[in-house]
Amino acid sequence: MDTPMSHSEYEELAAGYVLGALEPDDEHLFQQHLDGCSVCEANVRELEAVVGELAYAVPPVEPPDTLWAGIRREIRPEAARRTVLPAPEDGAEGRAGAGVGGRGLRLLPGLAAAAAIVVVVVLSLWNLNLRDENAVYRDRVAALERATALANDPNASLVSLDDTPGPEGAQATVIASSREDRGVLIVEDLPPLQRNRVYELWGVPQGVIANAEKALVFQPLRRQGVQTLEFEVPIQPGTVFAITEEPGPDGSEKPTSQPILRGAPPTA
Amino acid sequence: MRGKAYRGLRDGQLVELVAQKDAGALEALYDRYGRASYSLARRILTEETLAQDVVQEVFLSLWRDARRFDAGRGTVATYLLSMTHHRAVDVVRREENLRRWRTSDEGLEFEPDPKARVEEEVVTTERRAEVRAALSVLPPAQREALLLAYFGGYTQREVAALMGVPLGTVKTRMAAGMRKMKVALQDAGTEEHPWTRQ
Numbered sequence: 014m015d016t017p018m019s020h021s022e023y024e025e026l027a028a029g030y031v032l033g034a035l036e037p038d039d040e041h042l043f044q045q046h047l048d049g050c051s052v053c054e055a056n057v058r059e060l061e062a063v064v065g066e067l068a069y070a071v072p073p074v075e076p077p078d079t080l081w082a083g084i085r086r087e088i089r090p091e092a093a094r095r096t097v098l099p100a101p102e103d104g105a106e107g108r109a110g111a112g113v114g115g116r117g118l119r120l121l122p123g124l125a126a127a128a129a130i131v132v133v134v135v136l137s138l139w140n141l142n143l144r145d146e147n148a149v150y151r152d153r154v155a156a157l158e159r160a161t162a163l164a165n166d167p168n169a170s171l172v173s174l175d176d177t178p179g180p181e182g183a184q185a186t187v188i189a190s191s192r193e194d195r196g197v198l199i200v201e202d203l204p205p206l207q208r209n210r211v212y213e214l215w216g217v218p219q220g221v222i223a224n225a226e227k228a229l230v231f232q233p234l235r236r237q238g239v240q241t242l243e244f245e246v247p248i249q250p251g252t253v254f255a256i257t258e259e260p261g262p263d264g265s266e267k268p269t270s271q272p273i274l275r276g277a278p279p280t281a
Numbered sequence: 282m283r284g285k286a287y288r289g290l291r292d293g294q295l296v297e298l299v300a301q302k303d304a305g306a307l308e309a310l311y312d313r314y315g316r317a318s319y320s321l322a323r324r325i326l327t328e329e330t331l332a333q334d335v336v337q338e339v340f341l342s343l344w345r346d347a348r349r350f351d352a353g354r355g356t357v358a359t360y361l362l363s364m365t366h367h368r369a370v371d372v373v374r375r376e377e378n379l380r381r382w383r384t385s386d387e388g389l390e391f392e393p394d395p396k397a398r399v400e401e402e403v404v405t406t407e408r409r410a411e412v413r414a415a416l417s418v419l420p421p422a423q424r425e426a427l428l429l430a431y432f433g434g435y436t437q438r439e440v441a442a443l444m445g446v447p448l449g450t451v452k453t454r455m456a457a458g459m460r461k462m463k464v465a466l467q468d469a470g471t472e473e474h475p476w477t478r479q
Contacts, residue, residue, distance in 0.1 A: 025452050028459035033370050034430035034437050058354055063462045064366060065359030067431055068321040070412040076319035080333050081311055084340050088304055208348070232301050232348075242301075262346055 018042065023053055031060040169196075172254055174276035180204045185256060185274045187214075191248040196228075198242045200256075203233035203273075211261040215268055216246035220253040220277065222268060228254075230264035253277045292357035300347035307344055314358055315340070318365040325369040325432055331376070335368045370434035415465035423458035426451055 026043040029035040035043060047053050174185040182202040189196035198214055206212070214229040228246035255272035259265040287295060287309035298306035318339055322332035339361060343350070350360050416424055422444070429440045441451040 025456040028455040029430070029437050029452060031459070032427070032430040032455065033367055034435065034440065034455070036436055036438050039437070059463055060459050061363055062355050062359050063459055063466060064431070065355065065362040066408075066412055066466050067427075067462075068317055068362040068366065069408045070416060071317075071320045071324040072409075073316055074320045074323045076315055076336065077329070077333070080319065080336060081308070081315065083333070083337050084307075084311065084344075085304070087337070087341055088302075088307065088344050230302070262348070 018046075020050075020052075023050070024056065027053060027056050027060055031057055031064050170278045172276040172278050174254055174256060174274035176275045176277055177272060179274040183274060185276070187254045187276065189216075189248045189252070189254070189278075191250065191252075194248050195243065195245040196248065198229060198231075198244060198254075199239060200233075200242070201239045203256075205233060206258065206261075209261045211259055211264050213257050213259045213264040213268070214242075214244060215255045215257065215272075216248060217253040217255055218247070218249055219251045225255070225268050227264065227266065230259070230262075232261075251278060293352050296343070296347050296350050296357055299343060302344075307340060310343070310357065310361070311340055314361045317358070318361055321362060321365050322369045325366070325373055325434065326376075331372055332369070335365060335372060338368055339364050366431070373434040411466065415462050418465065419458050419461055423454045423461070426454040427458045427462075430455065 023043060023046045026035060026039055030040065030043050030047075043053075047057065169188055169190045172187045172189065174187065179185075180203065183200075183204065184202065185198060185200040187196055187198050203212060211230050211232060213227065214231070215225040216228045217225045226246050229242055229244035231240070231242055234240055253275065255268070255275040257268045257270045257272050259269060287305055290298075290306070290309065292310065292313070295306040295310050299310065315336065318336045319332060322335040323329065326332045326335065342364065343361070350357065354360075355363075416427075419427070425444065426440055429435045429443060430437070435443065437451045437455065438448055440455075441448045444451065
């Protein structure tokens with residue numbers, strides 16, 4: 014086209030753009046215009062919603078069961094390692110969980126039972142408050158009950174990651190079972206990350222960074238609150254836990270930055 | 282059952298959990314939109330296997346990079362169904378034989394004959410009726426241009442050739458048609474009616 018396009022001509026291209034029907038040259042022109050035109054950007058957003066709605070015009074067809082099974086099969090390895098169990102927003106249980114023991118405390122069975130009782134009492138009170146709340150909270154109760162069950166494991170250690178001064182307000186505690194090579198990370202108020210960055214929890218045998226093993230990759234909550242996350246990693250006496258910031262979405266195979274939080278287990 | 286725990290969550294909350302690799306949240310979103318996504322992919326591609334591949338890619342894409350969803354740009358439903366549409370169109374453009382096959386029955390879906398489909402299912406009837414009503418009031422030439430692009434995956438130039446009109450006319454018809462659809466659907470209400478697995 015020899016003459017510059019008018020704005021109304023650009024507006025006309027918006028429909029073809031959201032339908033994916035523009036010719037390559039028109040698409041290029043419109044994309045360039047779109048980058049600097051808030052009017053067209055808003056228009057495109059509205060038309061994209063129409064495109065989404067058009068899908069509802071189609072008579073529904075039941076997908077075969079194999080479809081979800083195929084998706085499940087693809088995500089299973091990662092999902093098994095990174096199941097996320099959101100904790101309550103008010104943080105009451107999270108604080109109870111995080112404060113069950115001090116740094117590097119080896120849980121004795123009696124203490125573990127006492128801790129479990131505290132958690133259960135808190136959960137009960139919490140449940141009373143939330144008895145009319147929706148399933149979200151029940152799921153969170155289930156998450157903390159898992160943490161409680163792990164805390165009752167006589168082989169479990171409770172490690173507070175406070176060896177180094179971390180970001181203001183950030184707290185993290187690990188309950189780790191060496192018998193089962195798995196654990197729960199309870200973390201609160203980690204700072205938000207830049208795009209394409211993630212947090213990564215490491216199990217570090219004897220604190221030797223070169224031997225660090227990936228335990229968990231996660232994003233912090235966007236709101237205030239406690240996250241409870243399960244992980245699996247080889248755990249031996251002397252395994253140190255550390256959280257670093259890594260490139261997303263899959264994290265790194267070895268730590269590429271200094272830990273923002275780190276905690277050592279109790280000495281034998 | 283664990284899946285029940287996700288039912289009370291809004292779509293955006295589920296996406297947030299998916300970003301943290303929560304498989305249950307992804308399954309909950311699949312329960313809500315997998316059927317719609319599959320139905321759309323089947324309509325565009327006709328072939329079951331290709332449609333399955335597209336839907337699988339859509340949900341795996343969400344799994345791999347849920348942060349790409351921007352709540353400021355639209356709903357989760359729009360995001361997933363738009364992605365389904367784009368991917369299905371990509372496939373159909375690679376498979377010329379599919380497109381030719383599709384052309385023969387294009388438009389039949391939207392004949393204003395609602396009685397034939399009344400008893401199909403209950404859950405989605407209302408929303409589908411609204412979208413179909415919005416389509417049915419479009420001038421036929423505008424509707425045809427939209428549907429050839431949307432379900433056939435044709436570019437504007439190809440639509441122009443199929444309809445025997447200049448490219449500029451197709452651009453105008455598509456723009457006018459989409460504008461009218463936007464107004465009609467806004468009038469009908471924008472509440473989401475996700476298709477759910479029974």
